[in-house]
Amino acid sequence: MITTPTTTLVVEHHVAWITLNRPDSLNALNPELRWQLSQHLDEVETNDDIWLAVITGAGDKAFCAGADLKARALLKTASRAQLDEVKAYEDATRHIIERWQFPKPLIAMVNGYALGGGLEVAMACDLIIAADHATFGLPEPTRGLIAGSAGVHRLPRQIGLKPAMGYLLTGRHFSAQRAYELGLINEVVPKAQLRATVQGYVDDILRCAPLAVRATKACAMQGLDHPLPAAFEKTYPEEL
Known part of the structure; x- marks a missing residue:
């Protein structure tokens, strides 16, 4: 397990479990957390032994409550050195929302508030499983x-x-049930069943051939950029 001031990363059985770990701030996104999440996603993307990743939030109140507006407000009175540190984090960050063609499956395990940037993180994932609260x-x-x-x-x-x-x-x-009715999330389950439900999806994905899963995701996502006949006729690099 890798523990940082803002995240934890556990890799086991080809799965990366990434936890946004600022529960006292409802796992809000500050520059360090964005950067650390970016580092973990780089590891997921480049490590052939990792086949998929699950992202969740620490505690049971929030997945991620969005941008840390308090931290942002403090920048108005920050020193030059503090501003330089923030800029260094930002320059080194490839945020999840900017990874338009992430090659491996991502699952959002939503255990509470998913607001603002938190919902944007969840929507950047391929599957969203949410607790009923x-x-x-x-x-x-x-x-x-x-x-x-x-x-x-x-x-x-x-x-x-x-x-x-x-x-x-x-x-x-809007509630988890409403999100499910709208087709935004895959399942809504009681809080006590959240981890087991996500594990079920993980196990099913792991039963599939990893390269076939990656090719399926790539073709499905890239095909959205074309009309159906063109998407069907197009040859994708992942198919070769």
Whole structure:
């Protein structure tokens, strides 16, 4: 196990279990956490012994409550050295929302609030399994912001334009059950069953040939960029 001030990483049986580990801040994203998550995803991407990854949050209150706005506010009075440290983290970070074609399966195990950047992290995953007490939303407009880490783009693609606009323009939260009804998440289960349910998906993926899983994901995702006939006719590198 690798433990950092903001995350933990456990790799076992070809699976990387990544935990956002700032429970006192509802696992909010600060520059160090973004950078550390980026480092873990680099390891997942390049390590041939890792076939998939699960991302979750520490504790049972939050998966991730979004950007750490308190930390962001402190930057207004930060020293030059502190600002340089933040910039160094940002320059070295390939955030999950920017990895448009991540090659291996990613599962979000949502154990509480998934708001703002937290929902954007979850939507960047291939599967979302949520506990029944989880809450979702993109409340940025209520703070004078937009869901600019691809939330304004991913939500309409994943649940349809009209339902998405209902949440994007109001900042409203919605329940795990509603997320399931909208097709945003794969399953909603009691909190006590969350880990076991995710493990079931993990076990089923591990039963498949890893290269076939990667090729399937790549073709499915890249095919979305083309009309169906063109997607069918296209030859993808992963198929060769």
